[in-house]
Each structure stands twice: as C-alpha cells, then as structure tokens.
C-alpha cells in the first residue's frame with residue numbers, strides 16, 4: 001500500500017477525486033461511433049449467443065452487489081433482458097436453479113472475494129456461462145469466468161469502494177449498451193447513451209467542485225441518531241450504496257428503503273434526529289418522490305435531497321448535473337460518497353481502514 005497519496009490525507013479522498021480519470025479510462029477505446037455501440041474485446045460472447053440470452057443474473061458482495069443492482073436495471077432498460085442481482089453468498093447457499101439460457105455475471109473489485117468466487121465455481125460446475133465484471137486484472141474471478149469486462153478503475157486502497165463502484169456502474173452501462181445494440185436498442189438511442197457516457201467525466205468534476213458545500217452538510221448531519229436513505233427505481237440502488245458507505249466509514253447507523261416502502265414500516269422511525277437522504281432523479285417518478293418528501297416533512301423529518309433541481313420540501317438539496325436518465329445512478333452516487341467521507345472525518349474515524357472490515361474477504 002505504498003501508492004502515492006498525491007497530496008490527499010486519505011486514500012478514500014484521493015480515490016473519490018480520481019473518478020474523473022477513472023471513468024475516462026473505462027470508456028477509452030471502447031466506443032464505436034460508426035455503429036453507435038461499444039466494443040468489449042474480452043466478452044467472449046458473440047452476437048448469436050447474446051441474442052439467445054433469456055435472463056441475466058448478477059452476483060457480488062457488498063458494494064459490488066450494489067453495482068449489480070444498477071447493472072441489472074441498465075440491462076433491463078437498454079437490452080430489455082430480464083435481469084436481477086443477488087448477493088453471491090445467498091445465491092450459492094440456496095441451491096439455485098441454473099438455467100442454460102441465463103447469462104451469469106460475477107462482479108468484484110478484487111476478483112478474490114471468496115463468496116463470489118465460490119458462486120462462480122458452482123455455476124461453472126453446473127455448466128453455466130459466467131462473465132466477470134472485475135477490476136483486478138488476472139485475479140481469481142477474472143481467470144475462472146468465460147470472459148468479461150475489465151473495470152479499469154486502477155488500484156483501490158481504501159476499504160470503502162468509491163472509484164471502483166462508479167467505474168463498475170459505467171462498465172455495466174457499456175455492457176448493457178452492447179447487448180442492447182445486438183438486440184432492440186435503436187441507433188438513435190445508442191448515440192444518445194454514448195453522448196451521455198462521454199459527458200460523465202466532466203460532470204463528475206462538476207459534482208466534486210461542490211465538495212465544500214457537502215462538507216458543511218456533513219457537519220450538520222453527522223450527529224444524527226440514524227439516517228434513512230430512500231429512492232425509487234433508479235434512485236434505489238444509489239440509496240442502498242450510500243447507506244452502506246455511510247455505515248462502513250462513519251459508523252452512523254443507516255437504512256435504505258425503496259421510497260414507496262416507507263409507509264409500510266420505516267416511517268415509524270422518522271423524527272428530527274433521524275434525517276432522510278432522498279435520491280430524486282428528474283425522471284417519471286419525480287412527482288411520486290416529491291410526495292414522499294411531503295410524508296417525511298409531515299412527521300418533522302429533516303431531508304437532504306440529491307436531485308437535478310432544488311427541492312422545495314427538502315431542507316437541503318445537492319444539485320447534480322443532468323445526463324440521460326438511464327445513467328442517473330452513476331452521477332447521483334458521487335455526492336453521497338463525499339457525504340460519507342466528510343461525516344467520517346467530522347467524527348474522527350479511521351477512514352481508510354474502518355474497524356472490523358477488510359478490503360477483500362477471501363475466506364468464508
């Protein structure tokens with residue numbers, strides 16, 4: 001772990017700021033403007049095979065699992081293949097039905113997480129086709145899978161994943177676009193997504209330029225008893241990951257819920273000491289999400305919104321730049337990495353090595 005700190009106090013801070021270059025790297029050399037698609041050299045899945053895929057099942061642990069939730073949505077939206085994500089450990093212990101028409105995808109930063117590797121081995125034993133979305137080149141999962149997409153985030157030292165999370169989400173967008181263009185995604189939509197992807201590095205730097213503001217917000221929310229994170233559809237995996245990140249690095253208790261599920265239980269927890277972070281992209285669910293903010297306000301809950309425009313009902317809004325709606329989860333997670341970081345800093349935590357956690361869990 002002797003990588004240069006480059007003037008940053010922690011690896012987490014360094015890695016958050018490296019995302020501009022990291023995203024540029026995962027895109028580099030892969031965009032094919034002529035056919036409005038992407039080239040993924042290591043996929044090892046030809047067009048005919050891609051057309052035969054009836055389902056996609058994504059497996060991973062921790063933050064990798066959360067990128068899988070984003071990946072599944074992207075694959076459903078762009079390629080219109082039913083897709084879902086599941087923690088790798090749960091999958092391998094429940095004697096899953098392994099279906100020859102399902103494409104399995106293992107996702108991992110290190111490529112060494114035991115539960116994910118064991119799921120891959122179980123799948124291979126049963127004759128399934130398994131791809132990897134992996135950061136570390138030549139790692140165990142990269143070797144055991146039939147092909148895949150490297151994430152090219154570069155070395156990630158902090159236990160809490162930031163740049164690798166973002167790059168993995170972008171890698172899934174590339175895979176979804178690739179599968180989509182083989183299937184029913186139009187040239188125009190392919191072009192639209194490609195243009196959106198190209199805007200990401202500059203938009204990430206725009207979000208990072210708002211760090212001072214987020215630092216102030218973190219100081220304001222750092223003493224919360226617990227934090228609630230909510231979102232609908234595209235906002236939900238962002239809420240899941242932001243909640244995990246806050247817990248891991250600051251030890252502040254946090255829960256994530258689909259915004260629509262609040263009224264089925266967690267609303268009972270809402271009070272001024274339990275603020276809510278709401279992820280509200282400017283998509284067709286915005287009005288529903290605004291109604292959720294009203295429900296929270298009616299219970300005197302404080303609200304920090306992450307949105308594309310100021311939210312009247314929220315106490316604070318972090319405004320992120322607009323991109324194509326399908327890509328919203330990628331940008332909306334970034335200010336919440338900074339929120340977790342500055343909360344941990346305000347509470348004096350050991351940011352790069354949170355207690356009880358390891359960067360990669362290579363045992364059961």
Ligand code: G6P
Pocket residue numbers: 061062063064107108109110111112113116159160161357358359360361
């Ligand atoms: C550990 C880390 C998590 C990470 C997970 C999966 O639990 O603490 O931050 O998300 O492993 O790691 P992987 O290397 O497979 O992505």
